[in-house]
Amino acid sequence: MTIPAALLDLLTAGDGAPALVEPASGERTSYGELRAVADSLARGLAAAGVGPGDAVAMSLPNGPEIVAAFLGIVAAGAGAAPLNQAYTTDESRAYLEDLQPHAMLFLRGEASAARAACEALGVRQIELVGATTATLALAGIDASGTAPARDPEAVALLLHTSGTTSKPKGVPIRQRNLAASARAIAETYGLGEGDASHCAMPLFHVHGLVASTLATLASGGCVIAPRRFSASAFWSECATHGATWYSAVPTIHRILLSRAEDGADDHAGHGLRFARSCSSALPGPLMQAFEQRFGLPLVEAYGMTEAAHQMASNPLPPGARRPGSVGLATGTDIAILDDDWQPLPGGAVGEVCVRGPGVVDSYRANPEATAASFRDGWFRTGDSGSLSPDGYLSLAGRIKELINRGGEKISPHEVEDALLAHPGVVEAVAFAVPDDKYGETVGAVVVTRSDVGDAALREHCGERLAAFKVPVRVHVLDAIPKGPTGKVQRRLLAEQLS
DSSP: OOOOOGGGGGOOSOTSSSSEEETTEEEEEHHHHHHHHHHHHHHHHHHTTTTTEEEEEEEOOHHHHHHHHHHHHHHHTEEOOOOETTOOOOHHHHHHHHHSSEEEEETTTTTHHHHHHHHHOOEEEEEEOSGGGGGGTTTTSSSSSSOOOOOOEEEEEEEEEOSSSOOOOEEEEEEEHHHHHHHHHHHHHHOTTTTTEEEEEEETHIIIIIIIIIIIHHHOOOOOSSSSSOOHHHHHHHHHOOOOEEEHHHHHHHHHHHHTTTTOOOTTTTTOOOOESSOOOOOHHHHHHHHHHHHHHHHEEEOOOOOEEEEEEEEOOOOOOTTTBBBSSSEEEEEEEETTTTTTHHHHHHEEEEESSSSSOOOTTOOOHHHHEETTEEEEEEEEEOTTTOOOOEEOOOOSSSEETTTEEOOOHHHHHHHHTTTEEEEEEEEEETTTTEEEEEEEEEEEEEEOHHHHHHHHTTSSOOOGGSEEEEOOOSSOOOOOTTTOOOHHHHHHHH
């Protein structure tokens, strides 16, 4: 049984060990400096009136500063609510109205649309100042307060679901949830003090914050935290700062692969021992082409905000990686349940449900959504899937994104795999299209590397899929619309393309 832990208790590496690196400037922050600045920020927040249970929003760029600020808020016993800096004033206002934060943190001198939202709502703005991450402080506030005792039950992170099937819901993630998830990820991939992760994902999202960052810090390793992901700088940053792994959405893996195929980058001598893919389905052809090109395993994992990120993962070699599967449970129990919360027989397709120390207890101030999704420790993920006899989980897609053509349930992933089998297709997304006769039919959008059109692609699918699964139309675009973390929102594509 895992003993619940306060999040900062996981940072046990020696004071002089490197914790964070900003690759463009070369700034390095040691574990001792990171612990000290988190404590100083916590005392400053306490002096500013922030107490246990409060929410503190953040509008901060990627990089070491947001990691330090997050840990400072956690050390103050409060919940950090990082917002995407790309949000408009109206979007920021909507999130702040829901969060009701005590204050919001900004870097001094950085413009942000969230500032206007704070002014409109009367949310206090606190600026972070300091020449380096290790010297960060709250402008105009002495670090004279007293931080509370560390509490594993305290809410540490306030996020919202991505809203792929409904209005975003607030998710309160406790310190013990984050600690359990970070430990499970570190154990899954055998992370240790000799490892360094390249954080290619945004730190306002659980993927970048928990997998790339907290799991690495929990193992005593180093986090390479660039201001933004740059495909052209990626391999040199990995080589220069000793990265041993990275995690990203399939879109980023595809970008790196495409550049390598075009001869744009020199990836020799990168030193990576594996790459991880999560937050969106990893197409089998992409996995195979990536591994052949770069000579390192690409393991697909399964994560969700409500589980403090990772729930399952394919193992590293010599364990078996199965294309089309998100792997084995990691620190969780996984079951396939019916609508009445009853288990289905092995191999049956139903709703994927999980429980474990990383899974949250409820949604924030949303009793109806909580009652629908949580029961007896189990959480209904909203994903359709099945378990193999040896425990490998395969996903069919979001239940509300399955295409229901006259009663026939069609997985969008199956259609996407058929399209990606065409040598001219680089990316593919399938989605439901409203239809007067069948209720829904199959639509798709692709990005191609050669001159191939709708008719040829539909014919190609017809050779691999039953007739009712073949898209009624395949749109060819220069790029597929995605959300800020690289996820495709299938339910919006039909509307966008109309």
